[in-house]
Amino acid sequence: MVPPPSRPGAIRRAALAAPVAIALVHAACVGSIETPSGKVDGASEEEKAAIKAFGDDVLPILQASCVACHGTMPNIDFMVADPDIRTRMLDWPGLVNLAKPADSKILTKGAHDGPALLPEQATAILSWIDLERIAAGGEDTTVELDPFKPVVGLNMVDLGPIGLTGSSITFRLEPLPVGMYLSELMLHAGSGGARLVHPLFVVWAEGAPQPDPVDRFADLELAIPEGQSAMLGGGTAVLVDVPPDAMLSIHFQVAEASADGGGGGGGGGGCKAVEAFTAAAQPALAQSCVSCHGGGNTSATSATDMTRMNDLTPEGQAAACAQILSRVNLADPPNSGIFVAPDPASGTGHDFKFPSADAFNAFRASLTQWIDQENAQ
Numbered sequence: 001m002v003p004p005p006s007r008p009g010a011i012r013r014a015a016l017a018a019p020v021a022i023a024l025v026h027a028a029c030v031g032s033i034e035t036p037s038g039k040v041d042g043a044s045e046e047e048k049a050a051i052k053a054f055g056d057d058v059l060p061i062l063q064a065s066c067v068a069c070h071g072t073m074p075n076i077d078f079m080v081a082d083p084d085i086r087t088r089m090l091d092w093p094g095l096v097n098l099a100k101p102a103d104s105k106i107l108t109k110g111a112h113d114g115p116a117l118l119p120e121q122a123t124a125i126l127s128w129i130d131l132e133r134i135a136a137g138g139e140d141t142t143v144e145l146d147p148f149k150p151v152v153g154l155n156m157v158d159l160g161p162i163g164l165t166g167s168s169i170t171f172r173l174e175p176l177p178v179g180m181y182l183s184e185l186m187l188h189a190g191s192g193g194a195r196l197v198h199p200l201f202v203v204w205a206e207g208a209p210q211p212d213p214v215d216r217f218a219d220l221e222l223a224i225p226e227g228q229s230a231m232l233g234g235g236t237a238v239l240v241d242v243p244p245d246a247m248l249s250i251h252f253q254v255a256e257a258s259a260d261g262g263g264g265g266g267g268g269g270g271c272k273a274v275e276a277f278t279a280a281a282q283p284a285l286a287q288s289c290v291s292c293h294g295g296g297n298t299s300a301t302s303a304t305d306m307t308r309m310n311d312l313t314p315e316g317q318a319a320a321c322a323q324i325l326s327r328v329n330l331a332d333p334p335n336s337g338i339f340v341a342p343d344p345a346s347g348t349g350h351d352f353k354f355p356s357a358d359a360f361n362a363f364r365a366s367l368t369q370w371i372d373q374e375n376a377q
Helices: 045-065 085-091 119-135 274-288 298-303 314-325 357-376
Strands: 033-035 142-144 153-158 168-176 179-188 194-197 200-205 208-211 221-224 229-231 237-240 247-252 254-256
Touching: 045 085, 045 119, 119 208, 179 194, 200 237, 221 229, 274 314, 274 357, 314 357
Parallel strands: none
Antiparallel strands: 142 247, 153 168, 168 179, 179 229, 179 237, 194 221, 194 254, 200 208, 200 247
């Protein structure tokens, strides 16, 4: 993820290297210095920061929710202290992804035989993984916009202060009982075009920055020529547990001019469980959503394209599944845009709402069967 700022309105290009205080425990025989979460002897300041974050913020979460299975059961025992839990987790295939922290299996697994992570738990773990990325030699660069107070309805964020004169990001905000629902997220390119890599929404509550724990645009790279507009990823974001008076800012790994454009709007890739999508989700979506999103309503189709939903060829279903996946929060499925919009209890302005809670719950249950399979891959 893009690391949170210590102050707003800055362009930072410096590695985190602040000294940290660590409680030291002498290991027997060899005399090395260790903590319960890893060896400190000879570590760089960046690695010390990662070790401390793991011991202080991550290990208590794992010990409370995960150790019963992952500390004892063969083949999933990444919490065995061999040589220590942190090292074992970093070495465990796919569990921690230093190249793309938000894709780490520990964050994307969701509900399984054990509970899904709470948003604040995911934030702590994602922050630790990013410190590990920096300790391993990853560059810490961030382009940051000043915090702003979003309003209900249309918002326009000027990208001029970060060097993109005439460019902006627009979105619509609707308040939710659980936070904020952002829709129609669009990049509009001004003079010289615009190229954005890895946008990250940050919530400012009581003056403290709280990065979006889902980091939903971690894979996004979007470049468009001057005078054109394009959707950011799936075009929606649900920010959970956000106070109504909170401010927002947006940070980027890269924000620069792009006269030629030509970059795609990445944002998560394709589906891994297309067959499960066709079996469980496609019938429900075809019945309730395709009449508008399948081409019958231009604005609805532009927002979520379901024109391939009833194309049952492998290629058609892969395309349809990828479109819906862009509306799914794999780390927190109930707060996915695909559910928030038609939920009769959400309070959003979506044109279609299910007529009853039972009808909506049946729809959500059908899609959740597929989402669970995406998380299991």
